[in-house]
Amino acid sequence: MAWRSHGKTNLELINNLEKNGIIRSARVKQAMASIDRADFISVSPYDDRPQGISCNATISAPHMVWI
Structure with a gap:
């Protein structure tokens, strides 16, 4: 289910991760709700997948939180 937690907004992504x-x-x-993922990613920020952010670095997929 982890890779199916995408959302259209930051809150929807978070709610899907919880669900x-x-x-x-x-x-x-x-x-997670206090910081919008779109502040760091300009394309598809609410997809539950790792994405490049700059300087050959990536931001982890949100489902990697596992807490």
Whole structure:
């Protein structure tokens, strides 16, 4: 289910991660909701997959949180 947690908004992504059993902590959900993934990724920021951010670096897929 991890790769099926995409959303159209940051909140939808987070809610899908919770619904799919990836996020199991209210503190993690709150932390993820406080920072919009679109601040770091310009294309498809709410896809649940790793993505390049710059300088040959990637941002992990949101489902990698597992908390």
